[in-house]
Amino acid sequence: MSHRRAPFLITDFKTIAWLAGYLEGEGSFLRNSKRVAISLQTTDFDVAQRVAGLMNAKVHPVSQAAAHHKQAYAVHVTGKRAVYYMQLVQPYRGVRRRIRIDECLDAVAQNSQHRKRLGQASARISDSALLAAWLGRGEGVSLRAFSNSVGIGRSSVSRRLNILGCKVSRAAQHDSCSDASSSPPTQACYPALDEPSEVSLEWTAGLLEGEGSFDFIQGRTRVSLKMTDEDVVARFSRLVSTTVCYQAPTRVGWKASYIAAVHGNAAKDLMSRVAPLMGKRRLARISHCLTAAHEHRVALTLAANRVFEARYPQAAICARWASRLPGESLESVAKEFGISLESLRRRLTEWGVYEGTPSKSIRASVRVASPASLL
The missing domain is CATH 1.10.10 (Arc Repressor Mutant, subunit A)
Known part of the structure; x- marks a missing residue:
């Protein structure tokens, strides 16, 4: 049995939308010459646990760079699990993230073709020749060096030698996702995010969990989103019926930012709708803002009553x-x-x-x- 974890198959589009929205703000999609990965860091342990639970991953504490910094937590997913979740959230991603995911998936496809060529090379070497070469290798030659010398992948070498009864230190690499009988839904099945709905509300909550700001300033509640991806901010602005503001870079080499915000009763309504979907820290902040707005309104009413009674x-x-x-x-x-x-x-x-x-x-x-x- 493989020591790797298989991905959890997610079929609920509301869950997919929340995960896509959160990764839009906090996620990183990485690739190198051998594999792809999804990585994120957050200071909210409960949110990290939720993401890790959806991805069948673990939460790892991150070393603090300074004593006054908050404790951060990281979630990493690699290999075919990362490919599965990239494909899962891709229809709900912005332009920049979608291009990045395409690059990662293209790299996976190229690696698959490379492994296929290695498999064809492996078939051209007989079992007896492979076993003789392994037994006659020099002292201290690692499995990596031996597989490179014969032109066969390490997993193929390890698997064939184990079948021949010659145990090697490196365990055979199994397909960790071979038991995953399902693939992500096709893009045509995904509900659109252009109109307010339960799915779009989940996406909005995930996005605000990662990049949103909830404030009560000068007697007014405000929910704002600030990102460098104009298309993502524009989608958010359409869902909450507001406009997008441009902010020029404040330093050389920095990107321009785009801001969308709602104020007053619209902000309080949005806070109330996304509150059940937020983590503990965001929920506490929303409760603080709504309580402050309620107390401010009561104070204004009492002051107006005193003025009215006097006049x-x-x-x-x-x-x-x-x-x-x-x-x-x-x-x-x-x-x-x-x-x-x-x-x-x-x-x-x-x-x-x-x-x-x-x-x-x-x-x-x-x-x-x-x-x-x-x-």
């Missing part, structure tokens, strides 16, 4: 409303005091002297959920 005493307004003429409208009383119709209706309703339809703000306040419900 328009409750006793005077209630007495005027009680002594109104038959058929006199609420609007005429509001004009007399110089206040808006909505404000007068809300005050009279709060004081219990108005029996009409409640104001819009009162009805809306009943529907507002507490930020603590997100935890």
Whole structure:
């Protein structure tokens, strides 16, 4: 049995979209002359565990470069597992990442052709000749050096010698993905990310988990995304109905950045929708922003009430409303005091002297959920 891990076959497009969005911000797609790999680092252990669980990988702590730095955690996937997950998330990637994945997959294809040629060369050498060459090799000749001398791959040499009863130090290399009876879904099966949906929400949550920012600044909530990939930021902006801003490079050799942000009620709505999909640190930040926004709104309301009470005493307004003429409208009383119709209706309703339809703000306040419900 192979000592390598087979990939977990993921068929849920929402999970694929979240993983694609997160790797868009935090993932690296690597290749060299022998293999390809997917690598990522994060300071959020729970998020690293989630990604590792999806990829059937392990979480490795990273040495801190300085004492004041946070502890970082890395997840690495190599070989055919990396190929599987590259193919899995490729339809949801941006242009730059997609080109990089294509380069990695092309390198894998070239290596496969090279191994096929080595296999053909292996077939031209008989078992007896291979065994004689192995037994007659010089002292200290490694398996790598021997396989290079006969023009056969190390895995082929090791496998054939084991069959011939000559055990070698290097175990035979098996196809770690041979038991994976399924391949990633075809691109035509993937739901589009152009319109708001459950799949696009998962992609947005994964992207914000890696590159997003949740803030409460000067009385306003804000969700922002800043990246150097214009197409990725443009897709995010379409999903949240905002615009993309260009930021010129601040240093020579740096790339230009693109920023998309939503503010106010739109930001609070987006925070509420992505909160169940975020890691612990992001969820705590979202809860802080929503709580701060709620407290800020309450403080403004109390301040407005104090100003209103000082300018328009409750006793005077209630007495005027009680002594109104038959058929006199609420609007005429509001004009007399110089206040808006909505404000007068809300005050009279709060004081219990108005029996009409409640104001819009009162009805809306009943529907507002507490930020603590997100935890």
